[in-house]
Amino acid sequence: MKFANFFSSLQEEPWYHHxxxxxxxxxxxxxxxxxxxxxxxxxxxxxxxxxxxxxxxxDSSKEMLEExxxxxxxxxxxxxxxxxxxxxxxxEQSFDFISICSVLFLLPRSAAEFxxxxxxxxxxxxxxxxxxxxxxxxRFLSLLRHFLxxxxxxxxxxxxxxxxxxxxxxxxxxxxxxxxxHGLHYREEKVLKGFARLEVLQRATGSGAKDxxxxxx
Ligand SMILES: C[S@@+](CC[C@H](N)C(=O)[O-])C[C@H]1O[C@@H](n2cnc3c(N)ncnc32)[C@H](O)[C@@H]1O
Numbered sequence: 217m218k219f220a221n222f223f224s225s226l227q228e229e230p231w232y233h234h235x236x237x238x239x240x241x242x243x244x245x246x247x248x249x250x251x252x253x254x255x256x257x258x259x260x261x262x263x264x265x266x267x268x269x270x271x272x273x274x275d276s277s278k279e280m281l282e283e284x285x286x287x288x289x290x291x292x293x294x295x296x297x298x299x300x301x302x303x304x305x306x307x308e309q310s311f312d313f314i315s316i317c318s319v320l321f322l323l324p325r326s327a328a329e330f331x332x333x334x335x336x337x338x339x340x341x342x343x344x345x346x347x348x349x350x351x352x353x354x355r356f357l358s359l360l361r362h363f364l365x366x367x368x369x370x371x372x373x374x375x376x377x378x379x380x381x382x383x384x385x386x387x388x389x390x391x392x393x394x395x396x397x398h399g400l401h402y403r404e405e406k407v408l409k410g411f412a413r414l415e416v417l418q419r420a421t422g423s424g425a426k427d428x429x430x431x432x433x
Contacts, residue, residue, distance in 0.1 A: 220279035224256035224287060226370040231363050231408070235348070236262060238407040238414045239315050242346050243269060247312035250274065250338060252304075252331055253319030254295070257284025264291035269313070272306075274298045301330060309340045317348040318378070321385035332394055332417075345417040347391060350374070352382025354410045362409045375411070382412075391415045 226232060236259050243249065246268045251259055254273030263269050271293035275281050281295050288295075298304060314335045320328040335345045356375065363371050395402035395417050405414045 218279060220256060220277065220283045223280070224258075224283040226374065227256055227258035227287075229368050229370050230365070231368045231371045232258060233262070235408050235412055236317065238405065239317060239346050239348055240266060242344060242414075242416060243267060243313055245269070248272070248310065249313040249315060250304075250306070250311040250335075252314065252316045252335065254284055255280045255318075257287040257293070257295070259315060259317060260284065260293045261287050261291065264288065264293055272296065272311075274304065276300045300327065304334045304338065306338050308337055311338050312340050312343045313346065314339055314343070315346045315348070318350065320347060320390075321349045321378075321381050325388075325390065328390065329394065332391075336398060336400075339419075341419060343418070347415040347417070348407075349385050349413050349415070350378035350382035351386050351406065351411055351413045352379040352384075353386060358409070359411065386413060391417065 239259060240262055243263065244267070248270045249260075249263060249272065251271065251273045254260055254275050255277075257273060260271045260273050263271055271291070272295075273281070273284060273293060274296045275284070276298055278297055281297055284295055296305065316331065316335070320331065323331070332345070339345060356372075359371065359375055392402050392404075394400075399420055400417045401420045403416050406412075407414050
């Protein structure tokens with residue numbers, strides 16, 4: 217089985233829906249969304265089925281985008297292959313929302329910073345950059361306690377594969393630093409019972425931002 221195909225099946229497990237749901241909760245009913253590193257397209261499928269947002273997904277992997285096209289069926293989301301490190305092919309301020317889920321923590325810091333700077337260029341005034349990352353800081357037993365089910369069997373693979381880098385990402389406070397460097401408002405929230413972290417960046421002119429640490433148990 218190809219990795220893209222395996223990943224697409226993983227996204228169909230119930231826990232993955234819970235993992236991505238907090239990103240959806242940050243969106244409005246309408247507007248434009250760019251999902252960077254969209255992979256096999258689960259987030260865009262959820263957004264397309266639950267909102268009127270116009271969705272664009274980009275990824276460097278052709279195989280992942282092929283899986284995304286299958287998952288998205290007739291939904292009119294646009295999918296585009298991009299070259300890592302190349303300027304993203306969109307005009308300034310093209311998007312209300314930019315999501316980056318399970319991507320930045322896997323990249324060298326320079327590549328993560330490049331994608332964040334591109335996101336800033338592409339984000340409209342009043343928009344949001346939403347970053348979702350495995351936290352790597354809960355125990356395996358807690359995972360079993362909260363998610364043990366044959367239907368969630370891929371979660372243990374995900375936990376093992378992402379734990380170390382997720383932890384490094386959490387400890388680096390990289391996004392917080394990027395936000396303060398660029399005068400952005402930053403907030404974070406523990407999600408998926410603390411197994412993941414949602415981080416949101418907005419231009420500091422916006423109001424109503426709140427800190428929410430979420431419940432783990
Ligand atoms: C772990 S997957 C996450 C997929 C999806 N966002 C999700 O949360 O289910 C990471 C994805 O990021 C893509 N990726 C990595 N570096 C990238 C880059 N520089 N530009 C675009 N996509 C990239 C990979 O090809 C892969 O599909």
